Amino acid sequence: KQEVTQIPAALSVPEGENLVLNCSFTDSAIYNLQWFRQDPGKGLTSLLLIQSSQREQTSGRLNASLDKSSGRSTLYIAASQPGDSATYLCAVRTLSGNTPLVFGKGTRLSVIA
Amino acid sequence: EADIYQTPRYLVIGTGKKITLECSQTMGHDKMYWYQQDPGMELHLIHYSYGVNSTEKGDLSSESTVSRIRTEHFPLTLESARPSHTSQYLCASRGGQSTYEQFFGPGTRLTVL
Numbered sequence: 001k002q003e004v005t006q007i008p009a010a011l012s013v014p015e016g017e018n019l020v021l022n023c024s025f026t027d028s029a030i031y032n033l034q035w036f037r038q039d040p041g042k043g044l045t046s047l048l049l050i051q052s053s054q055r056e057q058t059s060g061r062l063n064a065s066l067d068k069s070s071g072r073s074t075l076y077i078a079a080s081q082p083g084d085s086a087t088y089l090c091a092v093r094t095l096s097g098n099t100p101l102v103f104g105k106g107t108r109l110s111v112i113a
Numbered sequence: 114e115a116d117i118y119q120t121p122r123y124l125v126i127g128t129g130k131k132i133t134l135e136c137s138q139t140m141g142h143d144k145m146y147w148y149q150q151d152p153g154m155e156l157h158l159i160h161y162s163y164g165v166n167s168t169e170k171g172d173l174s175s176e177s178t179v180s181r182i183r184t185e186h187f188p189l190t191l192e193s194a195r196p197s198h199t200s201q202y203l204c205a206s207r208g209g210q211s212t213y214e215q216f217f218g219p220g221t222r223l224t225v226l
Binding site: 031032034036040041042043044045046049089091093098100101103104105106 | 119146152155156158161163171201203205213214215216217218219220222
């Protein structure tokens with residue numbers, strides 16, 4: 001059964017720092033991996049989607065990488081801002097593509113001005 | 114604009130009442146999902162659907178039921194609300210195109226007194 005782990009569970013950094021959030025998964029037979037952002041009391045916003053054949057995806061200050069063979073993904077946030085404060089969730093979809101996403105528990109990020 | 118809508122956004126109701134949480138999407142997606150999330154806690158999949166007349170139970174046992182009579186509509190019903198049902202309920206959908214990217218609605222925060 002696929003399991004997704006996110007480390008650290010919480011992170012606090014000063015504004016302007018570059019930071020890396022980690023996601024690991026136990027079964028490397030994935031279809032894709034998706035990173036989400038969740039603000040308190042809100043729904044999830046899709047940030048980046050990486051297909052199993054891709055190594056990375058970029059959107060603005062965000063860069064997500066995927067190393068399928070080692071079961072790892074990282075989300076890199078450049079020049080962090082207080083507005084980046086949120087919980088970031090990683091989720092994987094298994095190879096069949098038809099099964100529901102398996103989510104990690106998230107990393108709660110605080111960017112201090 | 115293609116989107117996912119959830120109503121109501123907030124609901125406070127007494128024990129024993131029957132409630133229906135509405136979810137609609139205008140993206141033409143076949144796959145739809147319901148998640149339950151307590152504040153600061155992880156997401157739990159409670160129901161999903163592959164298409165019209167298809168419903169499946171998720172990982173978390175739930176006393177709720179769902180129906181899928183129309184592609185765009187996936188309502189969740191609690192026959193008799195209890196305080197233990199107090200939580201946030203998130204609806205999501207994903208396309209059948211090659212990316213399989215998943216999108217979430219804004220959520221319904223339910224409080225049962």
